[in-house]
Amino acid sequence: MLGALLTDANRVVGTEELTARIWGDNPPLRAVPTLQSYVSRLRSALSCEIQRRPGGYSLVVDEDAVDVHRFRRLSASARSTDDETAAARLAEALRCWRGPVLAGLDTPWAARTRDALSAERFAAELDLYDVQLRRGEHTSVLAELTARAEEHPLDERLAHQLLLALYRSGRQAEALQRYEDVRLRLADELGADPGPALQRLHRQMLDATPSLDVRPRARELPVPRQLPAPPPVFSGRSAELAALDEALAPLRPAGRPVAISAVGGSGGIGKTALALHWAYRNLEHFPDGQLYANLRGFDGGIGDAAEPLPAEAVVRSFLDGLGVEVEAIPHGLDAQAALYRSLVAGKRMLVLLDNARDTDQVVPLLPGSPSCTVLLTSRRQLGGLVAVHGARPITLDVLPEPDARTLLAGHLGRERLDAEPDAVAAVLKACAGLPLALSIVAARAGTRPGFPLSAVAAELQDEGRLDALDAGDPRADLRSVFSWSYRTLRPEAARLFRLLGLHPGPDIGLPAAASLAGVGVREVRALLAELVRASLLTEHRPGRFTLHDLLREYAAERSGADDTDAERHAAVRRALDHYLHTGIAASSIITPTRKRIDVAPPADGVSPEAPADLSRARAWFATERPVVLAAIRLAAQLGFDTHCWQLEWTIGEFLDRHAHWHDYADACATALAAAQRLGSPAVEAIVLRAFARACTRLGAFSDAYAHLERALELYRQLGDRAGQAAVHIGFGRLLEPHGRHTEALTHAEQALELARADGDRVGEAYALNGVGWCHAQLGNYAETLTHATAALRVAGGIEGCPTAGMWHTLGYAHLRLGKRAEAIECLRRSVAASRATPDVNVEALALSRLGDAHRAAGDLDAARASWQEALAIHRARGRPRAAEKIERKLADAMQNP
Numbered sequence: 001m002l003g004a005l006l007t008d009a010n011r012v013v014g015t016e017e018l019t020a021r022i023w024g025d026n027p028p029l030r031a032v033p034t035l036q037s038y039v040s041r042l043r044s045a046l047s048c049e050i051q052r053r054p055g056g057y058s059l060v061v062d063e064d065a066v067d068v069h070r071f072r073r074l075s076a077s078a079r080s081t082d083d084e085t086a087a088a089r090l091a092e093a094l095r096c097w098r099g100p101v102l103a104g105l106d107t108p109w110a111a112r113t114r115d116a117l118s119a120e121r122f123a124a125e126l127d128l129y130d131v132q133l134r135r136g137e138h139t140s141v142l143a144e145l146t147a148r149a150e151e152h153p154l155d156e157r158l159a160h161q162l163l164l165a166l167y168r169s170g171r172q173a174e175a176l177q178r179y180e181d182v183r184l185r186l187a188d189e190l191g192a193d194p195g196p197a198l199q200r201l202h203r204q205m206l207d208a209t210p211s212l213d214v215r216p217r218a219r220e221l222p223v224p225r226q227l228p229a230p231p232p233v234f235s236g237r238s239a240e241l242a243a244l245d246e247a248l249a250p251l252r253p254a255g256r257p258v259a260i261s262a263v264g265g266s267g268g269i270g271k272t273a274l275a276l277h278w279a280y281r282n283l284e285h286f287p288d289g290q291l292y293a294n295l296r297g298f299d300g301g302i303g304d305a306a307e308p309l310p311a312e313a314v315v316r317s318f319l320d321g322l323g324v325e326v327e328a329i330p331h332g333l334d335a336q337a338a339l340y341r342s343l344v345a346g347k348r349m350l351v352l353l354d355n356a357r358d359t360d361q362v363v364p365l366l367p368g369s370p371s372c373t374v375l376l377t378s379r380r381q382l383g384g385l386v387a388v389h390g391a392r393p394i395t396l397d398v399l400p401e402p403d404a405r406t407l408l409a410g411h412l413g414r415e416r417l418d419a420e421p422d423a424v425a426a427v428l429k430a431c432a433g434l435p436l437a438l439s440i441v442a443a444r445a446g447t448r449p450g451f452p453l454s455a456v457a458a459e460l461q462d463e464g465r466l467d468a469l470d471a472g473d474p475r476a477d478l479r480s481v482f483s484w485s486y487r488t489l490r491p492e493a494a495r496l497f498r499l500l501g502l503h504p505g506p507d508i509g510l511p512a513a514a515s516l517a518g519v520g521v522r523e524v525r526a527l528l529a530e531l532v533r534a535s536l537l538t539e540h541r542p543g544r545f546t547l548h549d550l551l552r553e554y555a556a557e558r559s560g561a562d563d564t565d566a567e568r569h570a571a572v573r574r575a576l577d578h579y580l581h582t583g584i585a586a587s588s589i590i591t592p593t594r595k596r597i598d599v600a601p602p603a604d605g606v607s608p609e610a611p612a613d614l615s616r617a618r619a620w621f622a623t624e625r626p627v628v629l630a631a632i633r634l635a636a637q638l639g640f641d642t643h644c645w646q647l648e649w650t651i652g653e654f655l656d657r658h659a660h661w662h663d664y665a666d667a668c669a670t671a672l673a674a675a676q677r678l679g680s681p682a683v684e685a686i687v688l689r690a691f692a693r694a695c696t697r698l699g700a701f702s703d704a705y706a707h708l709e710r711a712l713e714l715y716r717q718l719g720d721r722a723g724q725a726a727v728h729i730g731f732g733r734l735l736e737p738h739g740r741h742t743e744a745l746t747h748a749e750q751a752l753e754l755a756r757a758d759g760d761r762v763g764e765a766y767a768l769n770g771v772g773w774c775h776a777q778l779g780n781y782a783e784t785l786t787h788a789t790a791a792l793r794v795a796g797g798i799e800g801c802p803t804a805g806m807w808h809t810l811g812y813a814h815l816r817l818g819k820r821a822e823a824i825e826c827l828r829r830s831v832a833a834s835r836a837t838p839d840v841n842v843e844a845l846a847l848s849r850l851g852d853a854h855r856a857a858g859d860l861d862a863a864r865a866s867w868q869e870a871l872a873i874h875r876a877r878g879r880p881r882a883a884e885k886i887e888r889k890l891a892d893a894m895q896n897p
């Protein structure tokens with residue numbers, strides 16, 4: 001009856017209709033009195049109101065509290081908004097489904113309702129796929145689309161989405177075969193041909209229509225919504241919530257400094273839960289967005305040696321969240337912090353800084369604008385922040401018994417608590433009001449609903465496991481609870497849990513976990529699932545697992561007690577080997593012409609991943625980038641110096657191509673120290689070259705010059721001509737933007753001579769193009785044509801050698817010589833080659849030059865089209881100066897056609 005009323009919440013459902021909905025064609029003899037009895041029982045059980053109306057009943061409730069109505073509201077509103085908002089609303093709508101509709105009811109009405117709602121859900125899923133495809137997320141939805149298409153093989157809208165996702169993922173042949181399968185199935189089962197939309201897509205795929213591809217577009221800066229999900233269960237803290245409300249920026253007098261509230265207390269006391277609960281309750285006060293960072297002030301690593309997240313990394317993540325492209329981010333913390341403060345000035349924003357170590361870590365992250373509100377949490381009382389910056393301290397204590405009971409009831413349900421009052425009292429006493437302890441106990445009891453709570457209470461009392469909960473030390477408080485969960489594990493799962501404490505973090509995937517433990521992926525999947533069930537591990541996204549900071553500490557502590565030094569050393573070696581050898585495989589796909597380094601074979605038990613193609617290689621680096629960077633730091637800390645520099649080598653090219661230049665420079669700095677400890681001039685020279693490139697990208701030209709000089713000196717000592725050639729190319733790259741074209745030409749010519757002497761064909765191709773480009777800057781266009789043509793000839797004989805820059809050089813020279821048709825052809829080839837790589841830097845440059853060539857040829861429409869494409873790239877990547885140059889060209893073309 002509750003389901004029948006909620007389906008039409010706030011509307012009258014007639015008595016006969018209710019009878020039919022509940023019992024179908026077999027109502028009881030006294031159906032009306034039975035309905036009245038049901039109403040009476042529901043009224044006593046529910047907090048909402050059931051009203052008797054003429055002819056029936058109406059359940060009065062906030063419709064947003066009913067999943068079906070909330071689903072329909074979110075789905076409908078998503079159809080009239082922008083794609084970013086629509087994706088969020090549709091995803092939230094689909095999360096309303098938590099199981100079968102009207103489970104257990106088999107009346108005709110229930111069956112009709114289930115079918116109708118299933119159709120609505122399917123339509124919402126297809127709407128979400130459309131939004132995701134428009135947003136260029138074809139790779140991430142491909143697996144799900146494939147599975148859904150198998151379930152609905154005759155749905156042409158779904159087939160259209162799957163074909164488009166396959167095509168955009170570089171799987172054209174598979175997309176075409178899928179179309180043929182759908183066509184044949186429609187003919188066999190329905191006697192029909194595919195609809196016009198599907199046929200049109202088929203023709204476009206055959207013609208490789210450019211409109212099918214996702215292109216960079218100009219975009220507005222996003223409104224950051226970085227807050228993690230609020231706690232699903234929250235209780236008490238009314239005084240603390242009121243204190244936070246008083247600090248709200250919109251309620252303070254004008255001219256006051258930025259509002260800062262510092263929530264303090266011991267580990268597990270509920271600081272983050274309070275902060276997030278309050279933040280979501282007050283979202284309307286922060287219309288310009290919310291920034292969030294876990295500062296990892298007390299994150300566990302190996303023992304207590306973990307370092308807090310540096311302010312540089314946090315400011316960089318905030319700039320990313322505010323939509324600043326990497327090219328627009330200045331070098332150095334002071335400059336980045338100044339840009340961050342400028343971007344949030346005057347905006348009504350919340351900055352939530354979670355898990356701070358000390359005042360020094362927080363100060364660079366404070367906005368200067370009084371319109372912003374800062375909320376931070378820490379296990380320490382931040383006296384300096386209170387005294388100097390006027391922070392309002394809010395210290396959390398344990399929950400009083402009524403609030404602790406409410407929290408436990410939120411997890412387990414009041415019926416279960418009411419059935420065993422003595423056991424509940426014992427559990428509450430043992431947990432001493434500590435929210436995290438209550439949550440862990442509730443998770444344990446919730447996964448075994450058949451166990452009486454008295455058994456849980458007895459285990460908590462056994463051996464005094466929670467005696468230290470009121471001792472004030474968070475690790476001592478929770479160790480007993482963690483030990484209780486840890487000791488329920490099978491030995492294999494317990495070993496994996498301990499080894500996860502040695503992993504560099506911040507998260508780990510299935511294959512890496514298998515290598516860490518030295519077991520197969522199938523076995524480790526079962527072990528990880530056991531850890532998740534025991535609340536000792538979180539699967540924060542599919543196939544990616546993370547440890548809570550205190551659990552990481554506990555895991556490392558257990559490893560120190562239960563594993564030998566040799567076992568811990570071997571586990572760290574296996575983890576580093578996994579990332580190294582997988583990175584080598586991925587790098588060889590991304591840059592097949594790059595000269596490889598020699599690495600030792602992986603240790604026994606390591607199963608490196610083998611990316612199947614270019615997209616998977618890039619995806620691996622994109623996913624594992626923070627882990628590999630952490631692994632580089634861990635390798636340096638633990639004396640794995642060879643792994644340290646070799647890991648940097650594997651990821652360096654990816655970091656450079658994707659403009660993660662600050663990460664690139666940091667990794668190079670760590671790798672350089674490791675190389676110097678190894679005492680290998682050859683290794684040091686390799687790292688110095690990479691470090692110089694990172695510094696050049698960041699504009700640290702003096703550092704780049706010094707690194708190149710030192711690398712050149714080492715290569716000369718080693719007699720390594722290919723290395724010397726690469727350094728000279730680096731010098732040319734460094735000098736050319738400063739107008740030092742003659743010097744750059746000298747270095748390019750030296751690189752060419754050395755590459756030829758060494759038989760290095762790849763180096764020869766790059767050097768030839770470098771010589772040609774330097775000649776072009778000096779006005780020697782005939783020389784440019786000679787050298788760029790030679791570069792293309794050499795590169796053409798090398799599989800995978802990039803040619804976009806060479807075609808651009810050739811096209812630029814033809815344009816300067818007035819050979820417009822030749823310039824247009826070469827620049828078109830440059831655009832195509834840059835898109836195949838891809839390299840948006842060369843693409844934008846070639847498009848701009850192509851527009852110049854078209855205008856010189858008198859084709860203004862083609863010129864405007866090329867310039868508009870270049871302008872879109874510059875705007876999307878946050879390059880205002882480059883965009884302004886293109887805008888001037890477009891304006892001039894309008895005024896002087």
